[in-house]
Amino acid sequence: MTASSENALKERQFKIVGTRPLRPDGIDKVTGRARFGADMTAPGMLIGKVLRSPHAHARIRGIDASKALALAGVKAVVTHADFSKVGADLDDVSCNVMARDKALYDGHAVAAVAAVSGAVAAKALRLIDVSYEILPHVTDVEAAMGADAPVLHEDMFTSGIRPKPDRASNVVHRHEFGHGDVAQGFEQADVVVERHFTTAATHQGYIEPHACLGSVGPDGQGELWCCTQGHFYVRNACAAMLGMDLSHLRVTASEIGGGFGGKTTVFIEPVALALSRKAGRPVKVVMSREEVFRASGPTSSTAMTVKIGATRDGRITAAEAELKFQGGAFAGSPVDLGAMTAFACYDLKNVKTVAYDVVANRPKQAAYRAPGAPMAAFAVEGVMDELAGKIGMDPIALRLKNAAEAGTQSSYGPKFGPIGFVETLVAAREHAHYSAPLGPHQGRGVASGFWFNFGGQTCVSLNLHADGSVALAVGTPDIGGSRASMGQMAAEELGIDYDKIHTIIADTSSLGYNDISEGSRVTFSTGLATIQAARDAITKLCGRAAQFWGIPEDAVVWEDGHARPAGANAGDFEPLSLAEIAATAAKTGGPIAGHCEISAEGAGVSFATHIVDAEVDPETGRAQILRYTVVQDAGKAIHPSYVEGQYQGGAVQGIGWALNEEYIYGDDGRLQNPSFLDYRIPVASDLPMIDTVIVEVPNPGHPYGVRGVGETSIVPPLAAVANAVSAAAGVRLTELPLSPPRVLEAIDGMAAEDEA
Amino acid sequence: MGWPLKTRREGVARVFLGGPLKVAAGSEGELEIEAKNIRELLTQLGDAHPALKPMIEKGVAVSIDGQIYRDAWYQPIPPGSEVFILMPMAGG
Numbered sequence: 001m002t003a004s005s006e007n008a009l010k011e012r013q014f015k016i017v018g019t020r021p022l023r024p025d026g027i028d029k030v031t032g033r034a035r036f037g038a039d040m041t042a043p044g045m046l047i048g049k050v051l052r053s054p055h056a057h058a059r060i061r062g063i064d065a066s067k068a069l070a071l072a073g074v075k076a077v078v079t080h081a082d083f084s085k086v087g088a089d090l091d092d093v094s095c096n097v098m099a100r101d102k103a104l105y106d107g108h109a110v111a112a113v114a115a116v117s118g119a120v121a122a123k124a125l126r127l128i129d130v131s132y133e134i135l136p137h138v139t140d141v142e143a144a145m146g147a148d149a150p151v152l153h154e155d156m157f158t159s160g161i162r163p164k165p166d167r168a169s170n171v172v173h174r175h176e177f178g179h180g181d182v183a184q185g186f187e188q189a190d191v192v193v194e195r196h197f198t199t200a201a202t203h204q205g206y207i208e209p210h211a212c213l214g215s216v217g218p219d220g221q222g223e224l225w226c227c228t229q230g231h232f233y234v235r236n237a238c239a240a241m242l243g244m245d246l247s248h249l250r251v252t253a254s255e256i257g258g259g260f261g262g263k264t265t266v267f268i269e270p271v272a273l274a275l276s277r278k279a280g281r282p283v284k285v286v287m288s289r290e291e292v293f294r295a296s297g298p299t300s301s302t303a304m305t306v307k308i309g310a311t312r313d314g315r316i317t318a319a320e321a322e323l324k325f326q327g328g329a330f331a332g333s334p335v336d337l338g339a340m341t342a343f344a345c346y347d348l349k350n351v352k353t354v355a356y357d358v359v360a361n362r363p364k365q366a367a368y369r370a371p372g373a374p375m376a377a378f379a380v381e382g383v384m385d386e387l388a389g390k391i392g393m394d395p396i397a398l399r400l401k402n403a404a405e406a407g408t409q410s411s412y413g414p415k416f417g418p419i420g421f422v423e424t425l426v427a428a429r430e431h432a433h434y435s436a437p438l439g440p441h442q443g444r445g446v447a448s449g450f451w452f453n454f455g456g457q458t459c460v461s462l463n464l465h466a467d468g469s470v471a472l473a474v475g476t477p478d479i480g481g482s483r484a485s486m487g488q489m490a491a492e493e494l495g496i497d498y499d500k501i502h503t504i505i506a507d508t509s510s511l512g513y514n515d516i517s518e519g520s521r522v523t524f525s526t527g528l529a530t531i532q533a534a535r536d537a538i539t540k541l542c543g544r545a546a547q548f549w550g551i552p553e554d555a556v557v558w559e560d561g562h563a564r565p566a567g568a569n570a571g572d573f574e575p576l577s578l579a580e581i582a583a584t585a586a587k588t589g590g591p592i593a594g595h596c597e598i599s600a601e602g603a604g605v606s607f608a609t610h611i612v613d614a615e616v617d618p619e620t621g622r623a624q625i626l627r628y629t630v631v632q633d634a635g636k637a638i639h640p641s642y643v644e645g646q647y648q649g650g651a652v653q654g655i656g657w658a659l660n661e662e663y664i665y666g667d668d669g670r671l672q673n674p675s676f677l678d679y680r681i682p683v684a685s686d687l688p689m690i691d692t693v694i695v696e697v698p699n700p701g702h703p704y705g706v707r708g709v710g711e712t713s714i715v716p717p718l719a720a721v722a723n724a725v726s727a728a729a730g731v732r733l734t735e736l737p738l739s740p741p742r743v744l745e746a747i748d749g750m751a752a753e754d755e756a
Numbered sequence: 757m758g759w760p761l762k763t764r765r766e767g768v769a770r771v772f773l774g775g776p777l778k779v780a781a782g783s784e785g786e787l788e789i790e791a792k793n794i795r796e797l798l799t800q801l802g803d804a805h806p807a808l809k810p811m812i813e814k815g816v817a818v819s820i821d822g823q824i825y826r827d828a829w830y831q832p833i834p835p836g837s838e839v840f841i842l843m844p845m846a847g848g
Binding site for chain 2: 089159160162173175176177204260261262264336337339340355366367368369370371412413414415416417451452453454455456457518519520521599601602603701708711
């Protein structure tokens with residue numbers, strides 16, 4: 001990007017982009033009219049329920065469903081035998097949907113029933129006789145890596161090490177990233193800090209449980225309504241597991257009560273369809289909260305060691321990390337992303353990260369906002385904080401001294417283009433929060449974070465109605481306000497009022513394939529496609545005006561919602577509005593629509609810096625967040641209220657992850673706290689108002705400069721909160737969550753050391 | 757074909773293999789490859805290093821002069837550009 005084009009993006013004046021119109025789904029959501037996954041019904045509908053393993057690890061010797069099938073009202077029972085063999089890309093997903101020869105975790109689905117009511121289905125589940133051979137289990141990441149650990153998959157041999165191992169293990173792979181020579185770098189350091197960290201598995205905590213209604217007719221045509229972040233992916237996965245043509249399954253995404261990455265895969269959807277196919281009637285399946293905890297995808301638990309060396313004046317000479325993430329019973333923890341993002345904030349000559357992907361007897365992990373990055377940042381930013389203390393440097397000054405900028409070679413390889421990390425640090429340093437006084441037992445923490453942001457396959461249709469209003473059909477479920485921001489971008493391009501645009505999420509038979517709403521990609525990718533679809537429509541509108549005026553198409557321009565002659569030579573004609581042209585469309589060539597089908601590339605990475613004040617009660621160890629400020633680069637905020645909401649939501653989820661949330665397993669390998677009573681997410685009364693600062697350093701890959709904003713905001717808070725609580729408690733805390741007993745133990749331990 | 761760095765030539769892309777790709781290729785982390793676009797580049801890489809083929813088929817991301825592409829076979833690779841082959845990436 002040239003300096004002039006960058007400035008042009010910064011200085012562009014928008015009419016609608018950057019304003020805060022009312023959210024289009026607001027009234028439906030506050031009045032209860034919005035239809036979520038469990039709100040769909042169909043004539044003759046059955047209720048489906050899933051039988052789940054009570055064992056953490058067990059061989060399935062046999063399943064006898066004869067008694068259940070004999071129960072009045074039971075219409076179908078399915079097991080793994082009712083699903084088609086799938087390709088390698090879906091094999092683990094399919095095995096997670098329904099166990100085959102082994103149950104791999106407490107809650108793993110082993111069979112399912114469809115019956116005329118929930119009560120009958122529940123009774124039928126109790127009549128299914130599963131013969132288990134209980135096997136030894138392991139749930140801890142470092143224990144799972146041990147040579148004597150029970151092995152989950154006899155065919156899993158660690159890749160990425162030489163020579164190739166001859167024994168199966170729970171370590172999926174060892175991957176190494178980085179550049180330079182860390183040993184040499186540490187020799188140049190005056191100060192070196194090394195720490196070991198752990199984090200617990202946490203759940204995304206979406207309020208709406210997984211829910212769907214599936215229907216497969218005797219002609220093999222299927223329909224599915226479900227809450228998901230990606231209904232096109234759901235269609236493809238379900239069609240593969242049921243052996244259906246893609247065109248024979250139509251999936252409609254409901255409103256979604258939170259996803260945060262956890263609804264980017266399938267759990268109950270193929271089961272509902274398989275039951276429906278067998279029963280010949282529609283089947284609804286709704287997970288209970290307990291099932292959501294036991295059998296949907298939380299994030300990884302981790303063990304990490306980070307070592308950073310620096311000169312006395314604060315220049316980092318070497319940085320190294322070893323990350324171990326368990327991703328549940330199947331390969332695919334986000335450890336590589338953790339390793340790639342761990343040091344991405346910094347300009348480092350010598351950097352090395354080693355990543356171990358590990359399986360354990362826990363539910364298969366699913367994505368959770370910026371998968372892998374928050375845990376890695378927790379460890380790295382904790383060491384950065386301690387390093388700043390040891391060399392007597394302000395923590396933001398230390399980060400500024402080492403901050404990545406445009407042209408810096410990132411720790412994961414490529415050089416950065418225009419980025420806004422320094423801008424977030426400067427804005428944080430200058431924020432009133434950073435210099436506000438602190439009271440007794442209070443501490444302040446700072447941390448920064450990075451996330452890639454992605455593009456992907458995207459398809460949009462924009463239909464102009466005869467009255468001048470516009471229907472915008474997109475294929476990315478709205479998980480964070482995208483219907484509003486798409487409407488704003490379409491209105492901006494077309495030059496009409498925002499209220500004239502109505503945006504819907506189209507079903508899978510109405511648009512070409514759309515990738516999942518994940519990776520902070522929607523405002524970028526669907527926005528890009530919306531802008532291009534609007535421009536496509538404008539070209540057609542100008543063509544109709546040219547026809548009307550009898551002048552060449554290229555002699556017409558589109559300005560402020562009107563077709564106008566391009567100049568004096570084009571002729572003297574009254575401008576034609578969008579509504580005027582649309583009103584005569586039937587007589588001038590038929591309906592006018594704009595389309596765009598792309599694989600969006602050009603996503604811009606983003607950075608954030610968070611400031612937190614915490615107070616610790618030395619008697620109980622309880623930590624309270626007093627003040628919180630998020631500073632993040634959005635590139636360009638299309639709808640600032642939604643951007644702020646993303647910032648605040650990321651911070652709040654991070655606070656919960658840092659302070660309270662954790663999957664607790666008993667010695668029997670069973671989850672001990674599968675409810676919101678025992679798994680404590682923060683509620684409004686736990687929190688201060690989360691202050692936000694939107695930094696805008698445009699992404700040159702988007703016409704308006706948009707970067708993703710949905711994930712970066714959850715990267716710094718684990719570290720920022722831990723740094724604040726450590727400062728308040730007077731002791732470095734390295735294990736999450738920072739629950740009162742753990743903080744108290746650290747305070748007491750420090751007091752005992754002082755006395756000794 | 758990929759050439760080791762010592763035979764560096766003018767006008768070809770410098771290609772760096774990230775993480776496990778480097779190990780699979782026998783720790784030859786930096787190559788020079790003349791390819792018009794990403795598809796040509798990945799084909800040549802797979803031919804020169806068969807161990808990379810399954811990883812490429814599973815999906816990789818390609819960075820050209822700092823811009824990351826996930827699915828763009830025909831994205832041109834300008835001569836002299838710096839290319840990183842990265843592990844596939846997904847978000848939440």
